[in-house]
Amino acid sequence: MTVFFLGVDGGGSNTRARLEDAKGNLLGVGLAGPSNLVRGIPAAKAAIMDATSAALQQASLSSSQLSSIHACIGVAGANVDSYASQLNAWQHPFHSLQVTTDLHVALVGSHGGGEGAVIITGTGFCGGISLNGDYCEVGGHGLLMGDGGSGALLGLRAVRHTLETLDGVVPTSDLAQAVCKKLGCNTAAEMVSASIEQPPVYFAALAPTVFEWAKLEDETALEIVHKAARFTANYARLLLNKRPQRFSVIGGIAESLLPYLPEDLQKQCAPALCTPVEGAVLLARRKHQSFAANM
Amino acid sequence: MTVFFLGVDGGGSNTRARLEDAKGNLLGVGLAGPSNLVRGIPAAKAAIMDATSAALQQASLSSSQLSSIHACIGVAGANVDSYASQLNAWQHPFHSLQVTTDLHVALVGSHGGGEGAVIITGTGFCGGISLNGDYCEVGGHGLLMGDGGSGALLGLRAVRHTLETLDGVVPTSDLAQAVCKKLGCNTAAEMVSASIEQPPVYFAALAPTVFEWAKLEDETALEIVHKAARFTANYARLLLNKRPQRFSVIGGIAESLLPYLPEDLQKQCAPALCTPVEGAVLLARRKHQSFAANM
Numbered sequence: 001m002t003v004f005f006l007g008v009d010g011g012g013s014n015t016r017a018r019l020e021d022a023k024g025n026l027l028g029v030g031l032a033g034p035s036n037l038v039r040g041i042p043a044a045k046a047a048i049m050d051a052t053s054a055a056l057q058q059a060s061l062s063s064s065q066l067s068s069i070h071a072c073i074g075v076a077g078a079n080v081d082s083y084a085s086q087l088n089a090w091q092h093p094f095h096s097l098q099v100t101t102d103l104h105v106a107l108v109g110s111h112g113g114g115e116g117a118v119i120i121t122g123t124g125f126c127g128g129i130s131l132n133g134d135y136c137e138v139g140g141h142g143l144l145m146g147d148g149g150s151g152a153l154l155g156l157r158a159v160r161h162t163l164e165t166l167d168g169v170v171p172t173s174d175l176a177q178a179v180c181k182k183l184g185c186n187t188a189a190e191m192v193s194a195s196i197e198q199p200p201v202y203f204a205a206l207a208p209t210v211f212e213w214a215k216l217e218d219e220t221a222l223e224i225v226h227k228a229a230r231f232t233a234n235y236a237r238l239l240l241n242k243r244p245q246r247f248s249v250i251g252g253i254a255e256s257l258l259p260y261l262p263e264d265l266q267k268q269c270a271p272a273l274c275t276p277v278e279g280a281v282l283l284a285r286r287k288h289q290s291f292a293a294n295m
Numbered sequence: 296m297t298v299f300f301l302g303v304d305g306g307g308s309n310t311r312a313r314l315e316d317a318k319g320n321l322l323g324v325g326l327a328g329p330s331n332l333v334r335g336i337p338a339a340k341a342a343i344m345d346a347t348s349a350a351l352q353q354a355s356l357s358s359s360q361l362s363s364i365h366a367c368i369g370v371a372g373a374n375v376d377s378y379a380s381q382l383n384a385w386q387h388p389f390h391s392l393q394v395t396t397d398l399h400v401a402l403v404g405s406h407g408g409g410e411g412a413v414i415i416t417g418t419g420f421c422g423g424i425s426l427n428g429d430y431c432e433v434g435g436h437g438l439l440m441g442d443g444g445s446g447a448l449l450g451l452r453a454v455r456h457t458l459e460t461l462d463g464v465v466p467t468s469d470l471a472q473a474v475c476k477k478l479g480c481n482t483a484a485e486m487v488s489a490s491i492e493q494p495p496v497y498f499a500a501l502a503p504t505v506f507e508w509a510k511l512e513d514e515t516a517l518e519i520v521h522k523a524a525r526f527t528a529n530y531a532r533l534l535l536n537k538r539p540q541r542f543s544v545i546g547g548i549a550e551s552l553l554p555y556l557p558e559d560l561q562k563q564c565a566p567a568l569c570t571p572v573e574g575a576v577l578l579a580r581r582k583h584q585s586f587a588a589n590m
Contacts, residue, residue: 038491080488138462141487144439144451146458156439163441167433169529192436193375196333234464 002068003288006055006094007280008048010035010075011102012123012152013201013252017051018277019059019069020285027061029277030054037077038142039199041086048073066093072284073097074105074276076124079140098287102276103128103137109279110248110272113286117244118272119235121228122251123204125150127235129244139235143200148231151253155206157224159195163188175213175221182209204252211256229260236265248272298583299363301350301389302575303343305330305370306397307418307447308496308547311572312346314354314364315580322356324572325349332372333437334494336381343368361388367579368392369400369571371419374435393582397571398423398432404574405543405567408581412539413567414530416523417546418499420445422530424539434530438495443526446548450501452519454490458483470508470516477504499547506551524555531560543567 004027009016017030032050035043052071056063071094078084078101087099107118107128117129125147126140143152158179165176166188183206185191195202213221232249240247249258250272258266274282299322304311312325327345330338347366351358366389373379373396382394402413402423412424420442421435438447453474460471461483478501480486490497508516527544535542544553545567553561569577 079484082488138464138483141455141458141483142491145454145487145490148455160436160440160443163436164529167530167533169433169533188433188436189374189376192440193377195440196375196437234459235462238462238464 003095004061004065004069005281005284005288006052006069006071007105007277007282007284008051008071008073008075009102009105009276009280010044010048010073012036012039012076012199013204015047015051016275016277017048017055018281019052019055019061020281028055028058030056030058034199034201035075037075037083037087038080039077041083044075044077044087045090048075063093067095069094070096070284070288071098072100072105072280072287074100074102074280074283076102079103079137096288098283100283101137103140104135105280105283106250106276107135107279108282109274109276110250111246112273113279113282114245116246116248117239117242118247119149119232119239119249119254120251121149121151121232121249121253121257123150123152123201125153125232125235127239129239129242131242131244138238143203147200149228149235149257150200151204151207152200153203154210154224154228154253155203157227158206158210158221159183159191159203161220161224163191166191173220174216174218175210178209178213179206182206207253207256211253225257225260229257232257233261233265236261240265240268246270250276297363298365298390299356299360300576300579300583301347301364301366302400302572302577302579303346303366303368303370304397304400304571304575305339305343305368307331307371307494308499310342310346311570312343312350313572313576314347314350314356315576323350323353325351325353329494329496330370332370332375332378332382336378339370339372339382340385343370358388362390364389365391365579365583366393367395367400367575367582369395369397369575369578371397374398374432391583393578395578396432398435399430400575400578401545401571402430402574403577404569404571405545406541407568408574408577409540411541411543412534412537413542414444414527414534414544414549415546416444416446416527416544416548416552418445418447418496420448420527420530422534424534424537426537426539433533438498442495444523444530444552445495446499446502447495448498449505449519449523449548450498452522453501453505453516454478454486454498456515456519458486461486468515469511469513470505473504473508474501477501502548502551506548520552520555524552527552528556528560531556535560535563541565545571
């Protein structure tokens with residue numbers, strides 16, 4: 001029987017799928033919108049299936065082949081038990097389904113299937129470590145209660161600063177003017193109305209503006225970036241104190257944030273060996289093999 | 296014809312109603328749950344009517360008297376145009392209805408109907424000033440994007456700190472242990488699950504704990520309180536620079552926060568002459584009089 005391996009990496013900004021055959025040949029990839037479980041299970045399932053369909057299509061396979069697929073889905077929010085069990089209860093179309101966190105597949109990918117530690121800083125922020133067969137996660141508390149080193153919090157802090165300049169309680173800045181331009185708002189009331197119901201990815205879209213102005217030494221932008229770097233450094237030291245075999249910092253803002261980390265931490269960062277979605281395929285393959293070995 | 300005047304002060308924590316007769320005699324008061332428009336117009340209307348019914352009952356009046364009432368409702372969220380127009384479209388049971396913000400009625404109340412400036416720091420945070428007939432509001436951006444001097448942000452910062460101690464990235468503290476006890480949580484995952492969908496009033500309930508430990512010189516509690524005081528001082532200076540006739544700081548955490556403001560600001564604070572709900576009655580009365588004068 002032909003078998004395929006599907007890896008899915010689902011985050012707050014988008015969902016990636018990767019389909020390989022039994023020999024490890026890449027057959028197709030797919031991209032869809034966010035699948036963070038916190039923002040709704042039906043939407044997450046839809047994004048996962050959209051990305052999967054795109055990968056199948058690129059592989060010139062029909063949806064009837066879904067039943068030959070061993071899938072591993074690593075998705076944001078699966079660290080919350082109630083969300084993970086909802087996804088696990090899914091009447092999915094695959095041969096087998098393994099649900100884990102986006103952090104877990106990123107960790108496995110970063111170290112090419114071996115052990116190590118990782119920090120992901122993209123829309124959100126979290127860290128994880130696998131050591132002697134144990135696996136543990138830290139952070140990932142969301143934009144309101146944590147995520148201090150995330151792109152969303154960088155952007156949110158820029159919005160807060162801009163609102164204070166629009167109120168007139170702090171002097172205006174290049175950063176504040178850039179935020180007004182980017183969001184198309186000229187008053188505090190307009191900015192609050194535009195931003196009040198937005199998900200983290202809306203604020204994360206402002207992170208590049210913050211880094212841009214930090215490079216140009218805008219004082220507030222630098223302060224915001226340094227705050228995020230201190231938060232990230234605390235989590236990096238926590239993980240490194242456990243002496244992992246390897247350590248990587250990955251995610252949408254990792255490359256921009258790294259130069260602001262203390263030098264000793266920068267030196268201990270190793271590049272990721274594979275992407276998170278490749279990590280998901282590795283896990284799908286590994287589970288199938290252990291299952292086959294136990295037959 | 297008998298006329299009555301009703302004032303309503305609706306905030307993120309509760310809603311107060313006050314009913315007076317034409318001569319200014321207090322007939323009854325009522326208390327109900329939160330009526331912040333941001334958390335839903337139907338719930339806000341229900342809380343407003345609950346508080347009103349309680350005031351009517353205390354006055355030994357029946358609901359048939361609602362049509363004799365001139366009402367002024369000052370409610371949180373009415374600074375957002377879309378929310379205010381939804382409440383203005385209400386097929387209300389009163390003789391007349393005036394909708395304004397909770398800040399406006401607090402401002403009018405604080406200075407006994409005269410002009411002045413006010414900062415409200417309770418569950419949320421905002422400031423307002425009336426000067427030469429003009430009226431202007433600042434702050435009030437909500438817990439995510441502002442409210443830096445509010446009880447909710449004090450509590451939220453305590454939760455963030457506690458999560459970092461539970462993750463093990465910063466040392467534990469008396470404050471963190473008090474937060475764990477108060478929320479009944481022992482792990483970061485428990486605390487995130489318990490707090491993730493909560494409204495600002497949930498976090499504001501932790502503010503007394505923060506002040507308590509600040510008094511006992513817990514370092515983190517002091518840092519959190521000083522941050523809120525700096526934010527409040529910025530808004531206080533903005534308002535005082537406009538030379539209002541009087542200036543008050545009111546709201547649930549005002550008394551606890553005041554001692555942490557710079558001394559020159561403390562000296563310029565005058566006590567509130569009337570409560571916000573009395574301010575609402577004043578506005579109801581004033582509108583009716585100007586209407587009657589124009590007949």
